[in-house]
Ligand SMILES: Nc1ncnc2c1ncn2[C@@H]1O[C@H](COP(=O)(O)OP(=O)(O)O)[C@@H](O)[C@H]1O
């Protein structure tokens with residue numbers, strides 16, 4: 089049994105049209121899976137649906153054998169799925185420390201939380217330096233570190249990241265993907281959406297391509313990178329953009 | 333989010349059906365009948381005055397809510413303080429009558445113009461903010477004006493101004509007001525209809541849906557909003573002027589209370605915000621219900637409660653109002669489809 | 672020229688605490704839910720009338736009545752939230768619908784209070800409401816002093832809840848970034864309900880104090896609405912410290928106007944401040960942004 093199984097999920101916003109039009113997807117325990125696809129394909133919508141921010145109109149989301157359809161986001165996170173949205177979801181007027189505490193909001197055990205916060209500080213010394221500072225005063229890179237640190241505090245079973253590299257300087261992007269691999273080493277399973285397809289896939293074990301609200305391809309990450317059709321359709325422009 | 337409530341395109345596809353053909357005639361007959369009501373006064377003793385009074389009140393509020401709808405419905409800027417324009421019209425006409433002896437029937441259009449100019453200036457200032465800030469500013473405006481008038485002896489202060497009756501006997505005294513108010517109501521409806529079908533109206537509705545998109549689509553949103561605000565003040569000023577002599581007084585406690593400002597909002601919501609017919613239907617229903625409950629149960633408390641309860645029910649269950657909900661269900665009679 | 676200045680400041684400081692308490696719930700509710708609660712002063716009036724009833728029928732001191740009105744209004748607030756606001760969360764016309772709903776609630780409350788208590792102007796008169804201290808020739812009413820001190824005490828209590836408790840974290844998180852709060856596992860619906868209840872409980876406390884400092888009649892809440900809105904708009908809507916600072920500044924200013932220009936113009940301080948701040952700096956003097964649409 090896979091850790092997460094998505095069966096024919098149809099979803100959309102409000103009374104609007106279907107954005108996801110029957111997505112099937114599985115995530116295996118312990119892997120890093122990277123979803124790529126053009127803008128507007130529905131990648132963010134898929135993650136939001138899994139996180140419970142949107143309700144599936146059809147189909148099922150099954151996590152560890154339990155159907156998640158209809159659960160609230162706070163119930164889903166307590167089952168071990170954390171979601172780091174595309175827009176860095178920080179609390180701008182809380183301090184760095186308070187933001188980390190919010191990361192552990194769903195933890196029952198408060199001493200465990202303090203321990204984990206110390207570990208997050210150990211991994212991100214810059215956060216420790218600035219623990220009293222308001223989150224709004226951090227740079228973009230530091231804010232992303234804070235978001236990642238928050239995931240470390242919760243240490244969920246499955247962590248979903250939506251375009252974590254967006255808007256970051258290249259050297260920080262490299263560091264970021266290392267952190268993502270680190271999640272895996274710490275026992276977390278990772279489902280990640282990346283525009284930065286090559287680097288994302290390089291970091292992943294498995295990849296999948298989403299287009300027009302449907303999964304059009306999946307397989308081992310290096311297989312996708314080498315597949316000529318996918319290169320042409322989904323990686324081509326990326327390659328040019330990267331080499332230029 | 334869904335943006336289905338006010339569609340910018342004209343979605344009427346039944347224009348050719350017989351309902352729409354006969355609509356013109358039915359409406360014509362209704363207007364003609366209304367114009368003939370006072371004639372019955374010759375036949376009866378003065379007990380028809382009750383009905384004339386009721387109709388005058390309905391015409392007044394049709395004017396209020398139809399005008400409010402231009403900025404509140406079409407453009408989506410909720411004002412809880414449009415009674416300031418009625419007060420401006422009322423006080424201006426009252427002063428001109430008391431000091432210079434000019435009858436309100438002459439000064440009313442002028443009062444409307446002044447209300448409009450004031451509306452334009454206020455609009456320039458207040459329409460730079462949106463959402464909660466705008467709504468709050470409209471309440472602030474009422475209270476600022478109220479405090480000024482309360483303390484300004486020249487305008488009669490808290491006690492207000494008492495105006496003379498017009499010199500007609502009891503059988504006739506209501507008739508000039510009846511025709512004047514009917515005319516103002518019809519003109520305001522026509523004005524609203526005209527805006528609704530103009531490019532200007534299209535722009536206003538674009539603003540109410542998404543102001544930033546409207547701006548990028550090349551609509552001069554700022555000018556449009558201010559013009560809509562000024563336009564919505566005109567007939568309210570006229571009606572306020574007529575009303576002052578009709579009831580023979582103006583005072584801050586009548587014109588500048590929050591309930592006065594709330595009424596057109598309630599009527600328009602009930603009838604259907606952003607539609608031409610909605611405010612007309614809403615005004616008529618609210619006034620009939622109010623007069624009925626006052627005559628049956630007396631007491632303004634029940635009235636206040638009633639306004640609140642109806643408003644909440646409409647907000648929670650029929651946010652599109654009667655006309656809007658009926659249209660959505662495809663059951664709006666052609667007679668009321670003026671959009 | 673202004674010989675009365677010390678007197679003005681003392682009176683302003685004493686009253687300011689009560690004004691701040693009245694505004695605290697309003698700013699909390701706006702912060703968390705983006706609801707401009709036009710019924711807030713009406714909520715305060717409900718509590719004032721309960722206090723009045725307890726005082727006249729059972730001789731319960733208004734300061735003791737506070738122990739009743741706060742929990743009662745807390746529960747009342749949560750019920751109101753559940754009935755009228757919980758289901759609107761995803762409405763694209765949220766701001767408009769919620770503002771108008773609170774407006775309608777205010778009307779209903781006004782009508783019901785008028786129905787039960789009639790239009791008579793009321794207030795409670797416990798012994799301390801007629802007493803005063805003199806510091807030199809500065810006069811300080813005991814009623815105002817008690818109300819001001821308890822007001823500030825309760826705000827401090829609210830602040831501690833917000834700063835240090837789990838629900839406080841949840842409320843602040845929801846205020847600052849609703850979707851982020853959802854993503855870290857805050858049940859934003861429940862949090863909103865509790866925050867609304869807390870805000871109305873503050874109105875409840877304010878009402879008990881209000882009952883012996885001011886007079887009230889069913890329709891009187893509208894004037895207070897503009898006054899309270901002025902306080903929170905000046906300080907930045909949604910900010911609790913902002914509301915406190917706004918309250919002290921404007922209360923002192925209005926006492927000053929009362930004293931120097933005339934009693935009739937005191938309220939104008941608030942109305943004009945409200946209008947001008949909205950137009951010039953809608954985010955308030957110190958506040959973060961106020962969300963449009
Ligand atoms: N909050 C929303 N409301 C309505 N439509 C949305 C919303 N967010 C995204 N969409 C629409 O859903 C589609 C897919 O968006 P998204 O899932 O963000 O794509 P991706 O993340 O793959 O770029 C787009 O057409 C977008 O316009």
Ligand SMILES: [Mg+2]
Pocket residue numbers: 131132133174250
């Ligand atoms: Mg996306």
